[in-house]
Amino acid sequence: MNEITTKINQANNILIVSHRRPDSDAIGSSLAMFFYLQSLGKNPKVFNIGPVPIYFDFLPGIEIVCSSENILNNQFDLVIALDLAGLDHAGIDDKFFKNNYVINIDHHISNTNFGNINFINSQASSTCEIIYTFLNQVEFNIDKNIANCLLCGILDDTGNFSNSATNIISIKAAAELISKGAKIYKIDDIINKNKSIGGLHLWGKVLSRMKSDASGEIVYAYIKEDEYREYNIAEEELDGLTNFLNVICDVKLVALFRIGPDYTRVSMRTNRDDVDLSLIAQRNGGGGHKKAAGFSIDNTLSETSDLLSFLKKDD
């Protein structure tokens, strides 16, 4: 922790970067760090390759998130990577990280420790929780903007304080963030109630495709990315669908395949304590947590492909 504050004190131009297809934790922690650095008189910038879901527009500071790689041509004294389990998740050339001094702050158990300083706490519910603890330790006075950003990440990564990542620190942090002005009901409206009719029609189609393996323990479904266009919806409308599949009881894991033109992305969830999805993800070149993880395949698949083979490698 001291090492981190020393490096921040020495730096002026600082780039904050998180993972592509950012979630509440990536964006919330990035913006909270941005406001903190700005209050220290630094010159911080936030980069995310995107796409940044439009429903994050309510977050204070969202307009400063830059998705153009041109920003990477600037000189930085320091790069702070947040919620970024591995360099390949940033969606940019690894060289950028190799050429800069990197502080890596994350809660993914699969984090590859790519930073010059690695502050990884896989017990933390979220990167936002880690940032909250950090700001308290440096006795920084959290304001309303930072409180909203941090609570957004904590609320989403804990599944509204209900999943296995939920811990006493996240709940205490939430209470304090609310006392600082965070609006929990507004955050919940934005991150959990952001679908359109067309989006739910597509959810229905994907749900109707659910299949299970012979044992009935693995349940999976797929979506083809051109269906977003067919239904005239943004990709982010499918956010939450993998969590929704995870309401099925007595299964080992659920998975959603997002089939693109030259890649396929797989997200997995489980409720079982004896299953470690981060291992399945890592075997396929991905990462994540024990109960929520994902990976990408470098080619497109068809609905008749052996989707199950990617999930069963750990057996």
Ligand SMILES: [Mn+2]
């Ligand atoms: Mn996270």
